[in-house]
Amino acid sequence: MPSPPVASTTPPAPRGVTVPSIVPPATPAVVPAPASSALRAGELFQVLRDGHARTRAELAEITGLARSTIATRIDALMACGLIGPAGEAVSSGGRPPSRFAFSASSRVVLAVDVGATHVLIALTDLGGRVLDESRAAIAVSVGPAAVLDLVVEQAKHLLERSGRDVRELAGIGIGLPGPVEHSTGRPANPPIMPGWDGFDVPARVQESFGMGGELDVLVDNDVNIMALGERAGFWPVEENLLFVKVATGIGAGIVGRGLLQRGADGTAGDIGHVRLARGDGVLCRCGNVGCLEALASGPAVAAALKAAGVRAESAEDVLDLVRHGSVEAVQAVRQAGRDIGEVLATCVNLLNPSVIVIGGGLSAAGEYLLAGVREVVYQRSLPLATARLRIVQSMAGDRAGVLGASRMIIDHVLSPDRIGALVADA
Ligand SMILES: [Zn+2]
Numbered sequence: 001m002p003s004p005p006v007a008s009t010t011p012p013a014p015r016g017v018t019v020p021s022i023v024p025p026a027t028p029a030v031v032p033a034p035a036s037s038a039l040r041a042g043e044l045f046q047v048l049r050d051g052h053a054r055t056r057a058e059l060a061e062i063t064g065l066a067r068s069t070i071a072t073r074i075d076a077l078m079a080c081g082l083i084g085p086a087g088e089a090v091s092s093g094g095r096p097p098s099r100f101a102f103s104a105s106s107r108v109v110l111a112v113d114v115g116a117t118h119v120l121i122a123l124t125d126l127g128g129r130v131l132d133e134s135r136a137a138i139a140v141s142v143g144p145a146a147v148l149d150l151v152v153e154q155a156k157h158l159l160e161r162s163g164r165d166v167r168e169l170a171g172i173g174i175g176l177p178g179p180v181e182h183s184t185g186r187p188a189n190p191p192i193m194p195g196w197d198g199f200d201v202p203a204r205v206q207e208s209f210g211m212g213g214e215l216d217v218l219v220d221n222d223v224n225i226m227a228l229g230e231r232a233g234f235w236p237v238e239e240n241l242l243f244v245k246v247a248t249g250i251g252a253g254i255v256g257r258g259l260l261q262r263g264a265d266g267t268a269g270d271i272g273h274v275r276l277a278r279g280d281g282v283l284c285r286c287g288n289v290g291c292l293e294a295l296a297s298g299p300a301v302a303a304a305l306k307a308a309g310v311r312a313e314s315a316e317d318v319l320d321l322v323r324h325g326s327v328e329a330v331q332a333v334r335q336a337g338r339d340i341g342e343v344l345a346t347c348v349n350l351l352n353p354s355v356i357v358i359g360g361g362l363s364a365a366g367e368y369l370l371a372g373v374r375e376v377v378y379q380r381s382l383p384l385a386t387a388r389l390r391i392v393q394s395m396a397g398d399r400a401g402v403l404g405a406s407r408m409i410i411d412h413v414l415s416p417d418r419i420g421a422l423v424a425d426a
Pocket residue numbers: 272273284285286287288291293294
């Protein structure tokens with residue numbers, strides 16, 4: 001069996017170009033700058049979200065608030081259960097001061113990743129830590145009622161197994177494999193999801209839990225939540241990140257200045273249907289010819305191998321062949337990487353991300369796919385745009401979706417406004 005060629009992953013150095021320093025000035029990464037005395041309980045809470053225990057005096061120093069104000073707000077946050085006592089600091093004489101920390105386990109989040117043929121459901125705490133999870137096989141094409149009933153049944157089972165009550169639920173985040181109008185949680189003309197168009201996903205889930213609007217249910221497309229999950233778990237300080245899912249389809253989730261960029265109608269990052277010159281005559285499932293997805297998705301690579309006489313019916317077959325050192329499969333995957341790289345080179349010039357994460361099923365081919373992407377991106381993008389750019393494989397793997405669905409809820413329910421309102425009501 002011939003061994004596969006060694007992938008070259010070193011980007012070419014920019015020639016004859018002096019790259020100016022683009023390293024930002026040093027700023028504290030976590031602790032916000034001292035705010036005015038108008039800093040509310042919700043904003044004080046954001047300081048504690050990093051999980052570090054602090055004394056009232058330390059919080060007063062960080063926020064610039066009077067100690068008496070800190071004490072009142074600490075009491076309010078304790079009453080909500082969002083922070084709790086975390087031992088005592090070393091005393092400088094007299095009674096040692098108490099410390100307080102974020103109680104990430106005070107409430108739980110259900111995170112749901114609906115794929116084309118399966119669902120993955122995770123129960124996490126408010127820090128995004130996965131406490132338990134469950135998988136089930138179901139085709140999204142059977143329609144929203146059957147899929148969401150299964151999701152709710154599994155979700156209730158997870159709560160029960162973890163000994164958590166539905167009243168401890170902070171919210172439910174759901175990722176769907178198609179375009180979603182995030183503001184309403186309704187899918188918008190999803191191509192592989194018959195019956196889902198315009199379906200009120202949040203209302204159905206809230207009803208199934210016997211709760212109305214008081215249960216937060218947020219929905220987004222799977223690539224967007226994967227981008228959130230990968231960033232939250234592995235790149236928390238990167239403000240500009242592009243997550244590319246390479247699976248049955250190809251799409252990208254864009255994080256710009258730390259926020260998910262959905263565009264005017266939620267279709268930002270839909271790179272699967274960009275036309276490539278190499279694709280002349282290759283028909284795409286969208287009806288056009290030469291789309292990236294028709295050349296470089298998992299099924300497209302399998303079809304290309306099959307046409308060349310290699311036994312490959314699916315993306316899994318392609319990955320198996322790569323693992324067994326098939327030169328044809330390695331070359332086909334690398335070519336898919338180059339095709340993806342051609343579109344990403346344009347994205348890099350347009351968005352200037354500092355990290356591109358390649359995820360989705362075909363990314364399990366690892367360095368072979370990445371090598372093709374890097375080869376073209378570093379060659380075609382402007383040197384300054386690639387000076388600090390890293391192109392890496394997803395570290396969250398198939399949990400990127402649930403990690404992101406959880407993060408979407410956490411960022412919503414723990415936002416300064418929401419915490420401020422909660423504390424005011426307490
Ligand atoms: Zn297409």
